[in-house]
Amino acid sequence: MKYFHLIWAALFRRKTRTTLTLLSVLAAFLLFGLLDAVRVAFNSGSDAAGVDRMVVSSKYSIIQGLPQSLIARVEAVPGVKNVTWSNWFGGYYQDRKNQMVNIAISPRQFEVYPEMIVPPDQLKAFESTRTGALVGEALAKRWGWKIGDKIPISGAIYPNKATGDTNWTFDLVGMFHVKDEKLRGMEQQLFFRWDYFDEANSYGQHEVGWLVIQVADPNKSDQVAKAIDAISANSDHETKTQTEQAFNLSFAKQLGDIGLIVSAIMGAVFFTLLLLTGNTMAQAVRERIPELATLKTMGFSDKTVLGLVFGEAILLVVIGGVLGLGLASILLPVISSASGGMLQLPPVVAGTWVTGLLMMIGIGVLVGLLPALRAMRLNIVDALAGR
Known part of the structure; x- marks a missing residue:
């Protein structure tokens, strides 16, 4: 936290670009929060499922x-x-x-x-x-x-x-x-x-x-x-007796593998996010090469410069991600209420938050890796000479 003020200042050096990138990250994690709630809802079965009730259906197909x-x-x-x-x-x-x-x-x-x-x-x-x-x-x-x-x-x-x-x-x-x-x-x-x-x-x-x-x-x-x-x-007419949860899931699976669908969508979203934030960080570091060289001239070590760039990349993703999951937490009960009960989506659970935070840090590390290495290996003379 010693150099947090430097990281914060560098992050908002280009306010418009940072804001647009934050909105992109926010949208990605908002979608993640909403889709993960759908996944949890499907995997948990109906809320009406009682422990004293079971369903007897055909062993081969629910339509038989x-x-x-x-x-x-x-x-x-x-x-x-x-x-x-x-x-x-x-x-x-x-x-x-x-x-x-x-x-x-x-x-x-x-x-x-x-x-x-x-x-x-x-x-x-x-x-x-x-x-x-x-x-x-x-x-x-x-x-x-x-x-x-x-x-x-x-x-x-x-x-x-x-x-x-x-x-x-x-x-x-x-x-x-x-x-x-x-x-x-x-x-x-x-x-x-x-x-x-x-x-x-x-x-x-x-x-x-x-x-x-x-x-x-x-x-x-x-x-x-x-x-x-x-x-x-x-x-x-062989039968299969199962819990209501399992029976409800069999209905849901007629639509397809919900987990696979959600994973495919989120994979595409986060891959795009990776490219977008990676480009943002690359531009940010490229514009600040003389400034980074000056920091090294003042006595900042290579590892410290590396940490500053990594911190900037992680902070960018974490701010947008937390805002996105927070907005999902607000919207989920609103969506459930507006549907008149047709959609009973659970709130953003602790597991979703933990997974989301790990993803934020992981994406931050990935997008900051190349720019941070470039900053660490920066030659002071060449950087100040504009080479």
């Missing part, structure tokens, strides 16, 4: 159905407290851009998911209305829906026997909400009755997409999972 007859057999497994089942519908509202989570559910959905709260009279209306639908309050607010509305949903997979196409109409009979702000994304779902779906769709009757089981003793969940999978062993 399971026979309805499997439900009773799973219910009979020792340690299983409750079972609900669902089918992914994959529809949109009015326009293909308006994709949403819409799922055909069994009557036990809200027993297994007590965090989703439905008024008793609305739940009763859902159970007695064949075409009834329940939506999360956030989704209803998003589209201005109210109880009593008819909601047209265009599917992408299942044709409706009544219409001969993939257009379905549901009667909105109720809304559900969650108390925990972290689970607000669950309110972005539309549920309708599985029995109606099973009767009305043109193919795949008496099949369920997946089962969600409640385990009486979470400590025995592994034993229960093995017992369930043993039921369908060596059949044409």
Whole structure:
């Protein structure tokens, strides 16, 4: 810290160039903070995942159905407290851009998911209305829906026997909400009755997409999972029982390897940043060759000059990087809130900060290496002579 004032003065010698470089570094680490939050969100699975719940799905593909007859057999497994089942519908509202989570559910959905709260009279209306639908309050607010509305949903997979196409109409009979702000994304779902779906769709009757089981003793969940999978062993519908986190990740991986995508983007960003800041430091040192020669003339050692240039390069990246990650910390809750719960992005975690700081120092060292070596090896006579 003895020569910090010299490093600071040299860094802001060209204020415009330094400011633009800082903004570039800030943008790179802002993107790093946001993308790493996405990676953490995908890798942590759904916040709604409970330790006492597991998902039973096809061993081969999440889009392959399971026979309805499997439900009773799973219910009979020792340690299983409750079972609900669902089918992914994959529809949109009015326009293909308006994709949403819409799922055909069994009557036990809200027993297994007590965090989703439905008024008793609305739940009763859902159970007695064949075409009834329940939506999360956030989704209803998003589209201005109210109880009593008819909601047209265009599917992408299942044709409706009544219409001969993939257009379905549901009667909105109720809304559900969650108390925990972290689970607000669950309110972005539309549920309708599985029995109606099973009767009305043109193919795949008496099949369920997946089962969600409640385990009486979470400590025995592994034993229960093995017992369930043993039921369908060596059949044409072998199952894979896994935690909700793992099941949610299997959905995410349909989009691709999120970690690889994030790494590829950040690799391109930081490679560009390396070239940009490297060029900035090279120019800064080249312009100050007479000044550096003067410092050596005054008694500054080669190692001290080396340290000054390294310090300048590292300080440049660290300032921009800390500002970028700090801005990401501010923006992440704003983005989550603005999405109405659709995006539940975690804050910038300690691991991200540690990784970010190590990257800042590493980039600073890399971009400062050649200019610092040039400054250290500077010949005083040649530098002052302009050679």
